[in-house]
Amino acid sequence: MPSVRTAADLADLRTETLAAQKAKPVWITVCTGTGCCAYGAEGLADGFESEIDKRGLGRQVGLRRTGCHGFCERGPLVVIEPKGICYLHAQAKDIPTIMDKTVLGDEVVTRLLYLDEETGKRVRTAAEIPFYKHQKRILLENNVLIEATSILDYIGVGGYSALAKALNQMTPDAVIQEVKRANLRGRGGAGFSAGVKWETTRNASGAPKYAIVNGDEGDPGAYMDRSLLEGNPHSVLEGLIIGAYAMGATEGFIYVRQEYPLARKHAQMAIDRAREYGFLGANILGSGFDFDVTIHRGAGAFVSGESSALVNAIEGHVGEPRPKYTHLSEKGLWGKPTCLNNVETWANVPFIVNRGADWFRSMGTANSKGTKIFSLVGKVKNSGLVEVPMGITLRDIIFKIGGGLPAGKKFKGVQTGGPSGGVLPEALLDLPVDFDELDKVGSMMGSGGMIVMDEDTCMVDMARYYVNFLAHESCGKCVPCREGLRQMLTILDRIAGGQGREGDIELLEELSEFMEMASLCALGKSAPNPVRSSIRYFRHEYEAHIREKRCPAGACSALIQYEIDQTKCSHPPCGACARACAVEAIQKIDTGAYWVLQEKCIKCGSCYTACPDKFHAVRKAPVAWPAWQFPSTPVRTEITV
């Protein structure tokens, strides 16, 4: 068995691994992250593999199936190393060409390169693509360089050297002091100092002590933790082992969300390999330190990601928060001192140990150090996973990395912090990404969800979406959270439905304040954030719904109707709208034009989508559209059915 007993063994293994890799001059890297796999990346990798075999290139050309590179939207992604040529949307039919030109030859396949819309030029490497250029990829960097399930690949990029350093050269207390000095704050939500939490756990009496990875990632649309667990599980595991050593934990758990089978599989493989190599188990690297890890499969609800709920779930109980006023670091899992950190928090640890607190502190703002991974989604041209230094502005993330909004749409707001975060308006785009700054303006860092919204997004509808999510994802145990959310949902439904009343905004505000004060856990306390922030920055939208029965964004179906602008409709009409309508609500009137029968219309919007862009004749109009705004209004009685 390839057991690694000492730091010197590890260094030797690394040298051997690198030499073996160097023996092959060219490496084809295929991203097999979840995003790229949805575009057929597995088949593509298989295709490369058989092509390499077929051509008898097994000794010269290597193939790596890696985790997520971040730019999922343009997948499948293929990178040819060592030149770093980056191909987007690569297909099986491109394999022979890529092999001939780039792998064996010295040319590029131009059509597969990224096209920079601004310069009109194609760029060859990922580093030149604006999406990557403005990022600071530290945690995600190795995702591109290693095969997720290969411990040797991880060792090749320096993996487990931080563990060797911590165990051989540092006392547990020195590790804690380094992490404290780095000011590593929790990446899972609240931004609590990891070092302080470790120290409290270390100082708490009771044994055994437990260290847990929170991989529940319940924030809808976010997949930072998933990509780390799938693409580089050893980095999370190494961080966990170092942390366990520092706080004196002997048992660990990786809690992975039920919907992440691949993350679970890769984490399990990482644990098995690490045990084989001697990074887990008894007497790790000859240090006398014992530690082992088990995977726990999550139970599903958003609330189970809350720390005490997660601990309940691991104990085999219902994943509901504990109402107790005690800290997990003193009384956690089975009543023993327990430390829970987010996946990304743990993944930072090996870097801090290896490169030092000063290096970590060189990135970021006064109180937020290092980098943060965001899942940038919504109305942006380049969506995907982005890792940025703390302190970067929201504007840079959305416009430089994200490339701005598609189709010339105007920016309206950005939701950070997931369902418990807040929506921020254009005026706050120059805000630096920083735990405390985001808190101050009514949002939060959260785990890193970032949803960009354009002018077509209704803020009442947005708030309603999150309130509805939380109303169904909370445990429902305490009255303020359950009944508060129920009533918020009723009120928002009524506002969006054109039935809002004077005083509803104030009632929402009163409920928000009450839920923050009285709820049992952080879910209920933070649940009002989307409502509060949207009222704070977009109050006029609420007022338009309530007072004028108008949805300024044209999104609330009860307040809009679809109409055909007769001045824009083609002559003769193309009829695309009528064909798209499933309920025959669009009919020809005797002038030969098409007309929407409002009584029949179910407001599905199919006609709006079906109308060719060159006409753009179907429009969303407020239900009570003043007659004078029609250029030529056909009288309704003219309709013949």
Next chain:
Amino acid sequence: MGQVTLEINGKSVQASQGITILQAAKSAGVEIPTLCDDGRLEPYGACRMCMVEIEKKGRTRLVASCLYPVEEGLSVQTESAKVTKIRKMLVELLWPAGQQYAKKYGVTRSRFATGMADCSLCGLCVRYCAEVKKSNALYFKGRGIDRKPALVDGPHATCSSCGECFSLCSGGWVVASRA
């Protein structure tokens, strides 16, 4: 067990270490409203009716008194402005459940469309069945706003029809759900 001295509504109170603020208040003759508390059961902390404002080292905090243990030097306000605001809202949100406190907190009607019968999900029935009867015949079905107490059905049913949970329910929900 040692004794601690705390202050409840300005009055100095002696309490044995380990008991909750709610218990200490009760023995000092201070009434704190509750819906989910029952001396025979583990504190549950769900109704939040028992919330009080505490002051410790100059910092104030709102806590559920049925769970928060007494501490030396703690200063407790059981009817502060924030606390009464919370209770008022709770009575409104649970309407018609929790009406026994309506008068005290000046609530005559609710501004909300409430009405999950009279069930406040205090869990007395479920918890009594599990903790005292040890028969786990009841459970909470669903989560979030869909949460409801329900009877375990089918092959795992353990209800012995002792009927003891009926009297625990102030809203008659248990009877209704069996019908």
